[in-house]
Amino acid sequence: MTITTYKWTIERYHQAIAAGIFDDQPIELLRGELIVMPPEREPHAYYNTEAADYLRILLGERVKIRDAKPITLPNNSEPAPDIAIVKPLGKVYLEHHPYPEDIFWIIEFSKATLSKDLGQKKEIYAEAGITEYWVVNLNNSQLQVFRDLNNGQYTTELTLTRGTISPLAFPDIFVQVESITGNR
Structure with missing residues (x-):
């Protein structure tokens, strides 16, 4: 017996959302597969909110900060x-x-989802041409930065616990690592 899985297109996914099919379940679409998103625990919610507020102040009207919204x-x-x-x-x-x-x-905060964020999501973002991807490892208060795309893969990985980093898109902005990781 052959098992075949159904691959969702973005169009069908949007139709299902509009029909209310997923109203009771937080999900995301990754490579045509529906992925159930785990409930957000307190540390994740806290650090995510603090970092987003910090970046809003730091970057002002030059950007829009979107928290847990689809791309x-x-x-x-x-x-x-x-x-x-x-x-x-x-x-x-x-x-x-x-x-x-x-x-x-893009920034992801990870504890339970660390392997997915450092694996599948990193690959998906790189393939899509997202120029910079940060993962805040909540297990050890580290910021992992992926950048310098080449052939759909990040070629540079930095692991930071303190200091500052300038996003590629804003070399004049200095982000305090501790304000992102909460390691103050």
Whole structure:
């Protein structure tokens, strides 16, 4: 017997959302597969909120900070990253979620989902052309930074616990690592 799984397209996924099929379950679409999102625990919610507020102050009106909102990627994926730092396109986002060309960088906060965020999600973001991806490892208060895309893969990985880092899109901005990791 052969087992065949159904692969969702973004269009069908949006139709199912509009029909209310997933109203009771937080999910995201990764490479055509529906992934149930685990409940967010208190540390994850706290650090995510604090980092988003910090980045809003730091970057001001140069960006829009989207917390746990979907982004639409060409590889049949519509994840909802913890923080997406995107172009401030206003009402354009009434028509569609941010596309890769609208995204400056993405941040995920990870404890239980660390292997998925460092594996499948990192691959999906790189394939989609997201130029910079940060993972806050809540198990050890580290910031892992992935950048420098080449052939759909990140070629540079930095692991930081303190100091500052400038996002590729904003070399004039210095982000305090401790303000992102909560390691103050």
